[in-house]
Amino acid sequence: MREFSLLKIIVCLLTLNMVFGVSLAQQKITGHIVDKESGNGIALASIKVVGTSQGTSCDSSGRFTLQTQHDSPLTLLVSAIGYRDAQVNYSAVKEDIKIALTRNEQLIDAVEISHRKKYNNRNPAVDLIHQVIKHKRINRLENQPRLTFQQYDKLQFGLVNPSEKYQSRLGSLEFFFKNVDTTTSPGDRLLTIFLQEQLSDVYSKNDPKAFKKRVKSIKQTDFDARYVNNHNIQSYLQYLFQDVEIYDENIFLINKLFLSPIANNAPVFYKYYIVDTVKTDNGSYIRLNFEPRNKTDLLLSGTLQITMDNRFAVRQATLRANKEANLNWINEIQIALSYAPNAEQYMFLERSDVDIVFGTNKRDAVYGRKTTLNYDYNFAPTFSDEVFAGAPTEILVNAKSNEGIVKQQRPIALSPVEDKVYVNIDSLNSNRTFNTMLAIGYLVGQGFYNAGPVEFGPVEYVYSQNNIEGNRIRIGGRTTGVFSERLFLEGYLAYGMQDKQVKYFIRPTLALNGKSVASYPAHFLQVAIQHDIFDPGRNLGFKKGDSFFQSIRSNRPTKWMDTYAYQLKHLIEFGNHISLQTSLLHHRRRAVGDLSFISSGDPTLNLPNINTNELELIFRWAPKEKFYYRNLVRSTIVEKYPVFNLQYNRGLKGFWNGDYAFDALRAFVSKRFFLKQLGFADMTVAGGKIWGTLPYPLLELPDVFREEDRHIIDFSMMRSMEFVADEYVRFSLEHQLEGFIFNKIPLIKKLNLREIWGVKMFYGRLTDANNPYLSDAVIRFDRDREGQVMTHVMDRSPYWEGKVGIDNILRVLRVEYVRRLNYLGLPNVDKDSYRLSLHLNF
Template sequence: MERVPNYLIRSLYTLLIFVFSVLNLQGQIRIKGKVVDATTKEAITTASIKCEENNTGASTDKSGNFQLLIQKQTSEIFVSALGYHDKRVKIDSGVAYVEIALEHTNFQIEAVEVNRKKKYNNRNPATELIELVIKNRSLNKLEKKDSLYYEEYEKLKFGLLDPKRIFKKSDKDLAFFYSNVDSGVVDDKEALSIFMFESISDNYVQQNPARTKKIIKAEEKTEFDSRYINNANIESFMGYMFQPIDIYEESVYFINKQFLSPIASNAKMYYKYYVKDTIRTAQDIYVRLQFEPRNPTDLLFKGELAISMDGRYAVKSATLQLDEKANVSWVNDLRLRLSYYKDASGVMLQDTTDITVLFGRKTRDALFGRRTSVNRKYDLSNIPPGNVFSGAPIEKRLSPTFTLQGNRPVELSASEQNTYTNMDSLNNISSVRTIMALGYLVSQGYYSLGKVELGPLEYLYHQNEVEGNRIRIGGRTTAAFSEKVYLEGYMAYGLADREFKYNLRTAISLNGKPVTTFPAHYVEALVQHDIFEPGKGLGFLKGDSFFRSFRSNRPTKFLNTDAYRLGHLIEFGNHISLSSQMTVQRRNPIGNLQFALSADSTQFLNTINTSDLQFALRWAPNEKFYYRNLTRNTIIERYPVFTLQYNKGLKEFLGGDYNYDALRFSVSKRLFLNQLGFGDVTVSAGKIWGTLPYPLLEMPNIQEIKDRHSISYERVNSMEFVADQFLKFSYNHKLNGFLLNKIPLVKKLKWRELFGARMFWGDLSAKNNPYLSKDVVYFDKDDEGKIMTNVMGKEPYWEGYVGLDNIFRVLRVQYYVRMTYNEIKEPIKDRFRFSLHFSF
């Protein structure tokens, strides 16, 4: 069964835990209201409401509603919104609801009837206008300016909807759940924030050469108990799910999906457009367009655009909403609102973005997420400092003198302010700590003891042909032990071979920073005594988990290995890393594995000793990742990852028996194909020079690898192929329901198509072929006397799969087939694979 992604599990159990938020407020009254346009009576979103007498504030939601906690003696509130005149409103202590009308600059509306009863005409005034918008899109795209600066305020919130429904029983200990709710997120529903992050940053964009830089100068965020929750991962996850939106991109990437922009190059193929009305201001004329998907089940939006008629045809504002029939799971509603203003030169500058998503099942909302950002202080002729682009594209340079207090463009509501202060109290509740410890054990497999944590739970028991029942106890240190020194290891015992195995690894920081964070710089050392499949590398997680005991192609041949490694890694701000390692290994075959000499089959090679020097260069531009200790999982976006590795075998150095050279190169990338979904492609190639026994050559990896930049195979037998020059290829595609969405009735199931293929091709030189060379060892045989390893012909090995995802919202079914080399005696048969998979 495929493991549910750790970051998703962390998010889910965090929600269950932090359902317990904030403290009672006394001596205050709650006032609700709505801010509307004085002329059109339409709601004004992201208006700011501030009570200056007690320094509290709030902002309006997508329907113009707000909720504000004020002191009983308050007499006045201040209301402001971009494009409207500020207004002060007198408040009577007995007033519970107030509607506030703001005056816009002088404008007139010319109404135009929107008629959907007639057959839609692909050539109408609306589509002609969209053609002009698309034609001028590159000119209006802000990031295409030669040099640009702006300051950005960003606020991310995540939490529960209607917490009273979840906690029906009245409990004095949980009374604070009900007093810190916010009604400004969703209409007619109370929201309870359990995560919040704010930041103010300086942003620089340059075209020649193309570079971007974001410098965070002030931030504030909720902090959970770090023993169980990696706060940096939650921040990364939320930032990934709620990425900045640019209407001028071909697609809007959101909640791990790609939605076609209504002004994309091919948008007219997927959207219908209607002219709604015309807005005339004292300076400009804007046309409002409504749009809707031709096929509501596709990943498309419906909504409204306001287009300037000054010859630039730029977007003045955009409202985008997910169609309720779209093939998206766990999301009941998604709304995006973008606002732009025209500067003195006539360029439209994005000032406000508001994104709200409601998570739930069918019509029942359970969770919400919201991202609000405000851009200001634009400078389109900015000359950035010479060194501003050095280092990582996103850096934190927090200033002790510049804080969020007093610099927020939109004031926090009282409930938002209390979200921060109550997290410390929540972390100290014993019942919460117990739930968190249980959730951490389930999701990560470790039980925390503070400075040390025991695990992983999945590796406690394993079964194989040599050890029989294998029992393993492991653990690792945490930041409470040290942020600059890291240790992990295990002890294992096989009940059949009655042998102890062990592993110990340590890493020590060299740059005075935590060893786990980016950019890292550390030295590491490893010592390991254990049994390995031929062709497998060293590691703390070496494939001996509980679930690997039951795989159909589990190995029967092993090498008893003693290994010692000393390494060094340094990362640079541009996400280039350089690592070096010196590894000494002593291997001897155990069980029924034998290495008969090709010169004399009656003689056997009893040990394989190597001294290996390795250098690896890795470039992952703009990489983001989740991490825990030294383990990192890349957040896959559109950027590729390149790796170049060189190994040198040193004969007669520290007991090494072989001279060899090996060069390996790999690249992986996600291809976004708009409505056709996306595909993940990985290519790897390499060559090994030297005369070596075949366990030191390249074999297809049959161990399931969780690193998406590597390739593993489902239908290959252990040790089935070997090569000293090779090419690997992997492609996995998700259509996101593009075909099934077109089939009546089937589209209601919201299934999604999967397909993929993997290839291995390799060649074995004559000097390493035991049937042509007298200097190596013969391939071993199975219990029936059949040779287990093959030299490949001109045809590569191929396997593929097709599948369905999102069955019952949680199940994935794949059918794997082996497409070549079926003439080999008893190849692994084709099979179905069922796995749990949560995806939006």
């Protein structure tokens, strides 16, 4: 114990000696660096002990603390951007010193950045950016306890420098091409063909975080609804021109994710250079330029103005895309953001302008422009939390009918050219030549011929071919809004030249909420009746996978069932894109051709039919979903938000000749992950389980191609009816690197190629009760023409297929190599294939 106590005393004495020795060797200098004229503190001024490497910098108020081991007298060198350097003799210990700097009157407004010297990661500009990043959270306006403001959006789309020949060659359309804007973009002539204005009330709170934007008034140019879905134009442009917030980690534009220059890891990807200081009535700001370290990445260049107070907030930002970046059909991207302080000196976004010129050159280009003004801020509002109910962005039902509010309250007046756009589009819609052009474009693009109340098509389904019907002819169509907005009809008649049988489909849909059946939120009742041949696993539908292109694919179906299908469906959508669908379905299936329903217990017994009745419930949640639509068909605009789907089916035995009782539960989740400079990845995970003893056509057949839902995973190298399961998991991952690797390779980077890779997996189990090798209560797996069993029970290994590809070849082509990775010993399987497809991407 004595030895231990003595050791503690010795350690304590040594520690005190070291501390005391250091304190004697060091001296602390504190002070305040100020502007000589105003007396205000100078943020980020640097102080250095001359002749040594010791130094420090001021905080946001101009104060500093410097500890040095050198004895007095000392010479301090004080410097700051926009001020003359000063040397101060420090000869005695003082509690605090005050040093005044004189402004540099010879300071120029801008400095050319030289790249001859090696960039230094530790320079004042980087230190400043780190301060901006550190203070991002407190500067975000959404962190205010509560606030409201008005928002005005103006979205424009049109041609850049349209050929003057249009005026002479298009005859009656000459008037439209004379309304050009020559002032907005000096040197260019802008012809606007789409214009939308909207006014919104915006609400925000911080605890808990919530946001709501209520669009109360919309005024826009609308084309003839027979040929143009004006909602889709609006949705697409708003998707390309999303709101820009400099404080976000990424800036989303034209389906690309650009890293913000003040993102948390931005100094890894950007270089920063302080240019000068800017003095305004609202204070002084530091102006700095930034540029990418690698200009081929999805990064930006531009200028930031940063406040010189303790907030380090952004006052202004100008951003532009780099011409070297791997972008398609983009000539130019320019973004301008302007912030203004409130009474507490928080910088709120006052105006943003986003300009994009699309095309391959100036002579063949279109432009898009979005201007947003935020005004009438209230930082102490009173409102009920009920305002946040529903989707974050809500377009009021009467927004378009209240377009007069925009005309009365728009905060900036339209130019005479802009004002005339509305009148010109109305004149175009009554022009016969223009309508003919739209009709031809609609036929080519959508595959339908419009005849007023009814449109006929799709063209690709008019002719197809299979081994049962031979040559198949189909005539189909659907009603349009001219017929009715609340009642929608679609159907077809088909005839097989070989089986000489008529097939049909009819599906009326009636809105129950007094609105259009296609509007959101939808609420409708639907009845469907269909008689056709289906491949096992197929559901009823207007497009059932028998188009011309599907009938020539390598793994097209060869086994068919003559099917009568009936469905009664009710669908209702709630806020934030939650929907509930309930259905009653009846199917009568009869094997045709060389398909047989032979009992697994008695090889002499051939089942004549497989009849089922099902009660189906589908719960779907797609938060913040945006979509394109045509009639009842919706296509999700893929963003970062996931899509969830939960489905339950109950088989009703004995009702309407139903032969089977069963329960089935299926679910999937699909999401896109934006990986910053590594592009993006789409991932889908699905799974399900079926309870009951059922013939295999009623179980999970993973090869069935479902065109109606992009979230369903289909397999390219799997044969028709190859696997079956009653418990299963599906997985799909596709990663598009957007040129991250190719952009780093000399010469190849000039081709703007993009990398793709992906994998798909299916794993399923078949319980003994449904396995025809173990159960006498089901039907045998069918055989192909060579006598080989077509359907297999999986072992403990999941099925995998993978692909690699090169996208953006000549800006329009994609080449993919797809390979089946296992189960290669099964009969008649293809191990790999090459695919060439057309893809138009930014």
